[in-house]
Amino acid sequence: MRCCWISSMATQALKPLSKADRKREVILAAALELFSRGGVDGASLDRVAERADVSKTNLIYYYPSKDALYAAVLNNVLSLWLGPLDVIDPANPPQQAIASYIRQKIAFSRDHADASRLFCFEILYGAPVLGNRLRGMLQPVMEEKARVFESWIASGQMAPVDPYQFFYSLWATTQHFADFASQIEALSQRTLDDPAFFEESVAHVTALFLARLRP
Amino acid sequence: MRCCWISSMATQALKPLSKADRKREVILAAALELFSRGGVDGASLDRVAERADVSKTNLIYYYPSKDALYAAVLNNVLSLWLGPLDVIDPANPPQQAIASYIRQKIAFSRDHADASRLFCFEILYGAPVLGNRLRGMLQPVMEEKARVFESWIASGQMAPVDPYQFFYSLWATTQHFADFASQIEALSQRTLDDPAFFEESVAHVTALFLARLRP
DNA sequence: GTCTATATCCCGATAGAC
DNA sequence: GTCTATCGGGATATAGAC
Numbered sequence: 001m002r003c004c005w006i007s008s009m010a011t012q013a014l015k016p017l018s019k020a021d022r023k024r025e026v027i028l029a030a031a032l033e034l035f036s037r038g039g040v041d042g043a044s045l046d047r048v049a050e051r052a053d054v055s056k057t058n059l060i061y062y063y064p065s066k067d068a069l070y071a072a073v074l075n076n077v078l079s080l081w082l083g084p085l086d087v088i089d090p091a092n093p094p095q096q097a098i099a100s101y102i103r104q105k106i107a108f109s110r111d112h113a114d115a116s117r118l119f120c121f122e123i124l125y126g127a128p129v130l131g132n133r134l135r136g137m138l139q140p141v142m143e144e145k146a147r148v149f150e151s152w153i154a155s156g157q158m159a160p161v162d163p164y165q166f167f168y169s170l171w172a173t174t175q176h177f178a179d180f181a182s183q184i185e186a187l188s189q190r191t192l193d194d195p196a197f198f199e200e201s202v203a204h205v206t207a208l209f210l211a212r213l214r215p
Numbered sequence: 216m217r218c219c220w221i222s223s224m225a226t227q228a229l230k231p232l233s234k235a236d237r238k239r240e241v242i243l244a245a246a247l248e249l250f251s252r253g254g255v256d257g258a259s260l261d262r263v264a265e266r267a268d269v270s271k272t273n274l275i276y277y278y279p280s281k282d283a284l285y286a287a288v289l290n291n292v293l294s295l296w297l298g299p300l301d302v303i304d305p306a307n308p309p310q311q312a313i314a315s316y317i318r319q320k321i322a323f324s325r326d327h328a329d330a331s332r333l334f335c336f337e338i339l340y341g342a343p344v345l346g347n348r349l350r351g352m353l354q355p356v357m358e359e360k361a362r363v364f365e366s367w368i369a370s371g372q373m374a375p376v377d378p379y380q381f382f383y384s385l386w387a388t389t390q391h392f393a394d395f396a397s398q399i400e401a402l403s404q405r406t407l408d409d410p411a412f413f414e415e416s417v418a419h420v421t422a423l424f425l426a427r428l429r430p
Numbered sequence: 431g432t433c434t435a436t437a438t439c440c441c442g443a444t445a446g447a448c
Numbered sequence: 449g450t451c452t453a454t455c456g457g458g459a460t461a462t463a464g465a466c
Binding site: 037038039040041042117120121123124125126127131134135138139142161162164165166168169171172173175176177179180182183184186187188200201204205207208209211212214 | 252253254255256257332335336338339340341342346349350353354357376377379380381383384386387388390391392394395397398399401402403415416419420422423424426427429
Binding site: 259260261271272275279280281 | 440441442443444
């Protein structure tokens with residue numbers, strides 16, 4: 001049900017994977033799991049190799065350095081991270097689009113909590129690897145989404161808001177469930193894996209943002 | 216104006232600091248600066264000592280292990296983090312209290328971005344050091360604040376909301392400005408040190424939450 | 431492609447003189 | 449309290465056989 005193979009979602013589902021490709025996937029999955037717990041410096045190549053069930057030298061054969069491995073994992077994570085943005089489309093009514101976006105993002109925090117945490121680590125580090133792609137690729141995407149917001153506002157479908165600030169708050173609130181899961185669990189003793197808590201969270205965040213959009 | 220000495224805010228301002236105490240402060244400040252960049256594992260004691268302008272052995276004299284140093288820094292950070300919660304008081308009207316809380320939290324993200332990032336690192340790690348204090352100390356505080364919300368709701372001063380979910384969203388949106396500053400800067404080319412962006416951010420987040428509270 | 435063996439470096443922590 | 453010297457361990461990465 002919940003996907004574990006990151007790259008298989010990012011690449012074409014049709015192309016059959018070679019044995020080497022599958023090995024790369026296993027290594028990437030192990031690296032994501034360990035890097036997302038303690039950051040890059042919190043996990044050693046020994047442990048990643050152990051988790052992926054390959055020798056360390058073999059791992060280095062596929063990814064020539066730790067930095068290269070980290071970058072490969074992060075690029076997969078960024079692809080996944082971008083997915084939900086598709087729903088922000090001028091053809092959709094804003095309330096529906098944003099409600100769908102929120103649900104997808106909170107589902108992402110549940111199904112890919114490790115990816116969300118690793119992304120958070122990278123940003124905390126100052127985005128040494130993703131910085132260029134954020135400026136070069138995400139920024140134009142955001143400009144496009146900002147124009148969608150402007151069209152929604154101009155047509156009177158929603159109250160005027162700063163689209164950038166609005167997205168920052170959307171990302172913050174939805175990703176919080178993955179990145180701060182241990183704090184939430186300490187205070188609420190709840191997890192997104194509890195379907196009731198998942199739905200409560202979606203309902204709360206949706207109500208928060210839709211109240212603001214009311215024209 | 217903006218305070219750099221973490222501990223001096225947590226301890227009594229009256230008690231004069233001994234030479235040793237001042238040295239501890241310098242070490243803690245250096246450790247916060249470096250740990251908040253790369254996490255605990257991203258900084259070495261050598262570099263912390265270098266930054267604090269003490270020898271490594273001398274550093275270890277004051278903090279017997281890296282874990283002890285990390286725990287000391289984190290405890291200071293938690294004290295700072297708790298401060299703004301005081302404004303959530305049944306005597307205040309909810310809109311005013313929450314607006315004040317938001318402004319304080321965003322100011323915290325500006326003035327103590329490193330503390331916010333280190334706190335975020337710790338939670339990402341799974342709260343190995345703060346977990347017990349979150350459960351043992353923060354949880355009762357939150358129960359008290361939840362009762363304040365209930366009293367506000369019961370008196371018709373605000374719309375009914377889940378206080379816990381509400382706080383999670385408040386923390387997420389306000390801390391986001393510190394923890395995800397590099398992403399925001401990549402997309403908006405703005406920083407909280409820009410007073411205009413600071414005020415825009417406060418206005419945006421305040422409008423978001425107050426719209427939700429309208430009875 | 432995969433292995434064993436190893437080079438090289440840096441890290442946290444200790445010993446012991448002063 | 450502060451120093452020099454150093455230990456022991458674990459990390460990334462390479463060399464070279466198979």
